[in-house]
Amino acid sequence: MSEFTLPVGPVHPAFKEPIQFKFKIEGEKIKSVDIDMGYNHRGIERAGMKRNPVQIIYLSERICGICSFSHPFSFSRAVENAVGIEVPERAHYIRTIIAELERLHSHLLWAGVAAHEIGFDTVLYLVWKNREKVMDICESITGNRVHYGVMMIGGVRRDLTEEHCQKLSKAMEYYNETLTAIEDVFLNEKTIKMRTQGIGILSKKDALALSAVGPTVRASGVPKDVRVDQPYAAYADMDVKPIVPEKANGDIFDRVWCRLVEVRQSIQIIDFCLQNIPKGDTLAEKNIVKLLADLSQAEGEGIGRHEAPRGECTHYVVLNKQPNPFTWKARAPTYNNVLPWVPMFKDAEIADIPIISASIDPCIACADRVTIVENNKTKTLNKIDLHKKSIEKSKRLKKCQ
Amino acid sequence: MQALKRAIWVFHLNTGGCNGCDIEILAALTPRYDLERFGIKLVGSPRHADVLLITGPVTRKMEERLKRVYAQTPDPKMVVVVGNCGSSKGVFHHHYNVVGPVDKFVPVDVYVPGCPPRPEAIIYGVAKAWIKLEKLKEEKK
Ligand code: SF4
Numbered sequence: 109m110s111e112f113t114l115p116v117g118p119v120h121p122a123f124k125e126p127i128q129f130k131f132k133i134e135g136e137k138i139k140s141v142d143i144d145m146g147y148n149h150r151g152i153e154r155a156g157m158k159r160n161p162v163q164i165i166y167l168s169e170r171i172c173g174i175c176s177f178s179h180p181f182s183f184s185r186a187v188e189n190a191v192g193i194e195v196p197e198r199a200h201y202i203r204t205i206i207a208e209l210e211r212l213h214s215h216l217l218w219a220g221v222a223a224h225e226i227g228f229d230t231v232l233y234l235v236w237k238n239r240e241k242v243m244d245i246c247e248s249i250t251g252n253r254v255h256y257g258v259m260m261i262g263g264v265r266r267d268l269t270e271e272h273c274q275k276l277s278k279a280m281e282y283y284n285e286t287l288t289a290i291e292d293v294f295l296n297e298k299t300i301k302m303r304t305q306g307i308g309i310l311s312k313k314d315a316l317a318l319s320a321v322g323p324t325v326r327a328s329g330v331p332k333d334v335r336v337d338q339p340y341a342a343y344a345d346m347d348v349k350p351i352v353p354e355k356a357n358g359d360i361f362d363r364v365w366c367r368l369v370e371v372r373q374s375i376q377i378i379d380f381c382l383q384n385i386p387k388g389d390t391l392a393e394k395n396i397v398k399l400l401a402d403l404s405q406a407e408g409e410g411i412g413r414h415e416a417p418r419g420e421c422t423h424y425v426v427l428n429k430q431p432n433p434f435t436w437k438a439r440a441p442t443y444n445n446v447l448p449w450v451p452m453f454k455d456a457e458i459a460d461i462p463i464i465s466a467s468i469d470p471c472i473a474c475a476d477r478v479t480i481v482e483n484n485k486t487k488t489l490n491k492i493d494l495h496k497k498s499i500e501k502s503k504r505l506k507k508c509q
Numbered sequence: 510m511q512a513l514k515r516a517i518w519v520f521h522l523n524t525g526g527c528n529g530c531d532i533e534i535l536a537a538l539t540p541r542y543d544l545e546r547f548g549i550k551l552v553g554s555p556r557h558a559d560v561l562l563i564t565g566p567v568t569r570k571m572e573e574r575l576k577r578v579y580a581q582t583p584d585p586k587m588v589v590v591v592g593n594c595g596s597s598k599g600v601f602h603h604h605y606n607v608v609g610p611v612d613k614f615v616p617v618d619v620y621v622p623g624c625p626p627r628p629e630a631i632i633y634g635v636a637k638a639w640i641k642l643e644k645l646k647e648e649k650k
Contacts (some may be wrong), residue, residue: 147570148525151606158603170600173529173625217532220539236539243536252528254625 129465141453143446156436161187161261161403161425164436168423169255173436174217177210178416179438180259182423185340187261190410190427191403193232193392195341199263201385204342205276206250206258207414208374208381212283213242214417215374218466219290222364225462226303231293236279238286245279248272261399262392273382280375280382283471287375291368304360308464311358320448321441322419324372324468327363329356334415343397346380348373361468406432415443418468433449459500514625516548517639520558520582524611526565529553529625530592534562537628549635556582560638562618562631566594566601567609579615588637591631593624600624604613 128144152171156164161183168179180229181203188195195203216239223231243253249272250256258265268276310320315328325332333350335343351369353362393399409426419441426435445468452464523531526549537544538551552558567575581587588611593599595611611617618641621634 124620147574148523149567149570150525150566150601151604152601155604167600170527170529170594170624173532176529216650233540236536237541240539240541242537250587253627254533276543300610341517 129461131453131454131458131461133261134371136457136459138453138456138458138461141450143449146485153436153438157432157434159378160400160431161433162400164433165259165261166255166257168438169186169257169297172440173254174214175210175416175418175421175440176255177206177259177404178421179423179440181207182412182414182416182421183425183436184259184261184425185412185414186410186425186426187403187412187433188410189412190408191406192423195263195387195446197386198388199390199392200341201269201381201396202264202266202390203293205378205381206246206256206264207269207341208377209242209246211251211374211417212371213239215371216242216290218367218417219294219364222463223300223464224293225466226300228300231290234293235290238283238290241279241282245275248275260391261403263390266457268385273385277382280303280379283371283375287368287371294364294368300364301361303460303463304364306357306359306361308360308467310448310452311357312356314451315358315448318447318451319444320419320468321444322416323351323363324419324445324448324496326350326352327356327366328358329353332420334413338413340382340413341383342384343377345384347378348377360463363467400431403427405429409435418442419444448456512619515638516550517560517635518558519560519562520552521562521564522555522556522564522575522578524565524571524595525568525570525607526592526594526610528564530564530595533625533628534564534591534631537631538648540627541546542632545634545636547632547636549632549639553639555579556583558582559585559586559642561615562589562590562591562635563611563615564591564595565609565611566598566604566607567611570604571607572614573610575614585642585649587619587642588615589619589623589634589638590617591620591626591634596620596622603641613643619635 130144151168156167159167161479164183165180168183169176171179216235220232220235220239220428246256247253249268250266310324312327312329315325315330321332321453330350331350331352335348336350351366351373353365356362379406393402406427407429409424412423414421421441422439424435424437425433428434449465449468456464521531521534536542555561561579561582590596590611594601598607598610601607619634619638619647621630624632
C-alpha cells in the first residue's frame with residue numbers, strides 16, 4: 109500500500125504553539141508524524157526584556173489563557189529567587205488556593221474537550237456546566253474569570269475575606285458531590301473505555317527519554333510532580349502525593365484517570381489550605397515604586413518552577429541592575445509534551461488523531477483542516493470531517509459489542 | 510428578541526492570541542450562557558459561516574491564513590473581533606512577530622473589548638453583527 113502525507117492544522121485554536129502535523133499514513137494507519145510549530149509565536153520573551161518585572165507579570169499571564177496563574181506564579185518565584193524576597197505565609201496559602209482552582213478548571217475544561225473529541229457532546233456540556241462554578245469563585249476572589257491579575261512579586265494583590273472562604277468551601281462541597289457523576293461517565297462508560305484504552309500509548313521508557321511532564325508522564329508510571337519533588341508555597345506544609353496509576357499502561361485512559369484523581373486532590377488541597385490559612389500580610393513590599401527601585405538595583409539569576417495543570421512550568425530570569433530583566437525564559441509544559449506525541453501517534457488510526465492530540469491537553473486540541481495529498485490530487489478534510497470520523501468510530505465500536 | 514429570520518453560523522479563528530478569548534467563546538456556547546438558543550452555532554469551516562469570530566493579534570505566520578479564511582467565507586459576511594489584542598494588539602504591542610491588529614488585513618464590523626471579554630459581551634457582539642447582517646440584506650432587496 110502506498111504512503112500518503114496528511115497535513116493537519118495549522119489553525120489550532122487556543123495553543124501557545126499552534127502546530128501543524130504532517131502525518132505519513134498507510135491506509136488508515138499512521139506511520140510517522142512530523143510536527144511544525146511557530147504559528148503562535150508572538151515574541152513574548154523578547155518583549156518582556158523591554159518591560160519591568162511588574163509589567164511582565166501581566167504579560168506572562170497572557171502567554172496562555174488557561175494557565176493564566178501558572179506563568180505569573182513561576183515568573184514571580186523566579187524573581188523572588190533571584191532577589192531573595194521572603195513571601196508572607198498567608199500569600200503562600202492564597203497562591204496555592206488559586207493555583208489549585210486553576211487546576212480544577214483546567215482539568216474540567218480538558219475533560220469536556222476530550223469528550224467532545226470522541227463525539228460525546230452531552231458530556232462536554234455536563235462538564236462545562238460544572239466548570240462555571242469554579243469560574244465564579246475565581247471571579248469573586250480575583251475579580252476576573254480568566255486573567256486574574258492577582259499575582260505580584262512578593263505576594264498577592266488581593267486578600268481572601270471570610271466571605272470568600274465560605275464560598276470556597278461551599279464550592280468544594282458542590283464539586284465533591286457532582287464529580288461522582290463525571291467520574292462515573294469517564295471511568296465506567298463502555299464507549300469511552302473502548303476509545304481510550306490501549307490507544308496513544310506512551311511507554312515509561314519513552315516518557316523518560318522525551319522528558320514529558322505533568323499528567324502525561326504520570327500516566328506512564330513516573331511519579332514526577334514539582335509539588336512533591338521540590339515543595340514550595342503551601343505544598344510544603346501538607347502531604348501531597350504524585351498521582352500515578354497502579355498499573356500504568358500509559359494510554360489515554362490512564363491520562364483521563366490521572367486528571368480526574370487530580371481534581372479530587374485539588375479539592376483536598378484547597379480544603380486543607382482553608383483550614384490552615386494563617387493570618388497576616390499578603391505582600392512583602394506594598395509600595396510598587398519602592399519594589400521596582402529595589403528590583404532595578406538587584407543582580408543575580410533565579411529560577412521558578414510550578415506544577416501547572418499540564419505539567420512543570422519553568423521560568424528563568426537574570427537581573428543585572430537594570431529596570432528590565434536581562435533575560436527572561438519561559439518554558440511551558442506543552443513544549444515538553446510535544447515530542448511524546450510522536451510515539452503516541454505511531455500506528456494509531458486517523459480517527460484517533462483528535463483524541464490523541466487532545467490527550468496531552470495542549471490547551472484545546474483539534475485539527476482545523478486536514479488535507480490528504482493523494483497522487484498529487486488534493487482532498488481536503490476539515491475539522492468537521494475529522495470529528496465525524498471520530499464519531500463514526502465510536503458508533504462502530506458500539507455496534508461490534 | 511424578535512423572531513429570528515435566520516440562524517447565524519459562526520466560524521472561530523485564533524490568529525495567535527493567548528486563548529483566553531477562545532475559552533470564553535467556548536464558555537458562551539455551553540449551558541450557562543447557551544449561545545445556541547439564539548440559533549448561533551459554531552461551525553468547523555469558514556465556507557459555511559456568516560460571521561467570523563477572530564481573536565488574537567495576528568502573528569507573522571498567521572497573516573496569510575487570516576486573509577485566506579476571510580476570502581473563503583461567502584458574502585455577505587460579518588467580522589467580529591473578540592478581545593483587546595485583536596482590536597489594537599493590546600498587551601502584545603511592539604512585539605516583533607506580531608503584525609496585527611486584525612483590521613489591518615480584513616475589514617472589521619464589530620469590536621468586542623476586554624481581555625478577555627465576558628461571554629455576555631461576546632454574545633452581544635455577535636448579536637450586533639447579526640443585526641447588521643440583516644440590515645445589509647434588507648438593503649440589497
Ligand atoms: S484579548 Fe487578552 S485574553 Fe483575549 S486573546 Fe488577547 S491577550 Fe488573550
